[in-house]
Amino acid sequence: MRCLYLAGACGSIGTQTLDIVRENPSEFKVIGMSVGRNKELAVRLIEEFHPEIVCFRENYLYELSYTPKIVVGDAGLLELASYSKYEDEVFVNALVGMSGLMPTISAIKAHKTIALANKETLVAGGDIVKEYVKKYNVALVPIDSEHSAILQCLQGESHKEIKRLIITASGGSFRNKTRDELKGVTKEAALKHPNWSMGAKITIDSATMMNKGFEVIEAHHLFDVPYEQIDTILHPQSIVHSMVEYKDGTIKAELGVSDMHTPISYALRYPHHNVQESKQLDLFGLKLDFMELSKDRFPCLGYAYYAASRGGIYPAVLNAANEAAVKLFLNDKIEFLEIERIIEKEIKDDKYMEIPYTLENVVSVSLSLMKEILSRYGVD
Numbered sequence: 420m421r422c423l424y425l426a427g428a429c430g431s432i433g434t435q436t437l438d439i440v441r442e443n444p445s446e447f448k449v450i451g452m453s454v455g456r457n458k459e460l461a462v463r464l465i466e467e468f469h470p471e472i473v474c475f476r477e478n479y480l481y482e483l484s485y486t487p488k489i490v491v492g493d494a495g496l497l498e499l500a501s502y503s504k505y506e507d508e509v510f511v512n513a514l515v516g517m518s519g520l521m522p523t524i525s526a527i528k529a530h531k532t533i534a535l536a537n538k539e540t541l542v543a544g545g546d547i548v549k550e551y552v553k554k555y556n557v558a559l560v561p562i563d564s565e566h567s568a569i570l571q572c573l574q575g576e577s578h579k580e581i582k583r584l585i586i587t588a589s590g591g592s593f594r595n596k597t598r599d600e601l602k603g604v605t606k607e608a609a610l611k612h613p614n615w616s617m618g619a620k621i622t623i624d625s626a627t628m629m630n631k632g633f634e635v636i637e638a639h640h641l642f643d644v645p646y647e648q649i650d651t652i653l654h655p656q657s658i659v660h661s662m663v664e665y666k667d668g669t670i671k672a673e674l675g676v677s678d679m680h681t682p683i684s685y686a687l688r689y690p691h692h693n694v695q696e697s698k699q700l701d702l703f704g705l706k707l708d709f710m711e712l713s714k715d716r717f718p719c720l721g722y723a724y725y726a727a728s729r730g731g732i733y734p735a736v737l738n739a740a741n742e743a744a745v746k747l748f749l750n751d752k753i754e755f756l757e758i759e760r761i762i763e764k765e766i767k768d769d770k771y772m773e774i775p776y777t778l779e780n781v782v783s784v785s786l787s788l789m790k791e792i793l794s795r796y797g798v799d
């Protein structure tokens with residue numbers, strides 16, 4: 420029995436993780452969960468899975484039929500992550516944004532396996548998180564479909580034989596639009612992803628292509644591959660979830676339907692696949708297109724490589740500027756193209772060069788930058 424602590428249970432990844440638990444009660448048990456602002460859903464999930472510890476995002480009054488240990492807010496997330504009683508414990512991080520970083524570190528310190536969906540953790544604090552992973556000797560398994568694909572393509576292979584990782588991108592909601600046509604696009608249109616149903620932030624990140632930039636940074640940390648050996652490619656069908664090219668010309672790819680249950684299930688069972696049959700890919704009539712992913716068309720992808728090349732605290736600055744800009748866009752405070760401009764200004768600013776890359780600085784610089792950008796537009 421694997422004991423799960425699920426942070427972000429009410430979100431897109433969180434609820435899909437719970438689908439897997441629901442279908443496999445003899446394999447997984449939810450010991451802890453953090454729930455979001457949707458009170459009705461939160462109560463329903465708590466009553467169904469009966470976790471021992473629950474972290475509420477806000478201090479509402481909840482009527483429950485039993486008395487779990489209750490913790491609240493950011494401090495509560497850390498308590499949830501460090502609560503530990505059982506042998507085989509997995510911390511599933513399905514939070515969105517910077518709020519995922521510190522709980523990941525607390526869970527590592529509690530010797531839990533990390534099943535990581537929260538991309539901001541590795542973007543902002545990649546090298547630091549990896550040091551903790553090494554020090555506490557825990558496994559960190561990606562949930563994201565692209566990294567899950569790469570992980571599978573690397574099984575049994577030797578690192579020195581890798582030529583490059585090739586991360587595929589669907590192109591997001593505006594993949595067929597020119598840059599001119601992006602002027603004045605609406606939030607509603609940006610939130611309509613053609614292939615995947617996901618939370619709001621990652622859907623906007625997909626439309627700007629920052630999501631792919633984040634995945635490049637995550638892949639660098641997860642697989643110890645230099646940035647020069649990580650490429651991205653446009654693949655509108657989202658059937659090939661990513662590939663590894665070897666020096667002898669072999670390309671290994673992982674293919675499947677666009678359903679996050681599959682990579683979540685793999686992360687929970689790593690290195691094993693689910694033995695029960697689920698949605699199968701119909702190979703007949705399969706159409707696979709691959710095209711160049713242009714950094715002129717999608718500047719945010721270039722910004723991610725640029726921030727990574729500056730190193731130190733710059734990926735955290737990239738992440739924080741993006742998080743604030745996306746929030747502003749979702750709050751109708753800025754236009755879609757303003758997201759890019761806000762990010763570009765920050766990552767090109769030399770003032771962050773002097774700031775040492777420590778966990779404390781990653782957190783404090785990120786939080787103050789987000790606050791500062793939001794306050795320019797009167798948002799908390």
Ligand SMILES: NC(=O)c1ccc[n+]([C@@H]2O[C@H](COP(=O)([O-])OP(=O)(O)OC[C@H]3O[C@@H](n4cnc5c(N)ncnc54)[C@H](OP(=O)(O)O)[C@@H]3O)[C@@H](O)[C@H]2O)c1
Pocket residue numbers: 426427428429430431432433453454455456457475476492493496512513514515516518536537538539562563564615616617618619620621679
């Ligand atoms: N969705 C996907 O298919 C997908 C695929 C790959 C990777 N990811 C990554 O996985 C992560 C989660 O994505 P998602 O799409 O599942 O997001 P989501 O649907 O927005 O869910 C995130 C959940 O985290 C909760 N949360 C956020 N900040 C919190 C905080 N400070 N304290 C407590 N709870 C907090 C939210 O609470 P509320 O309910 O109150 O908002 C929400 O329930 C992101 O980093 C995303 O990039 C997602």
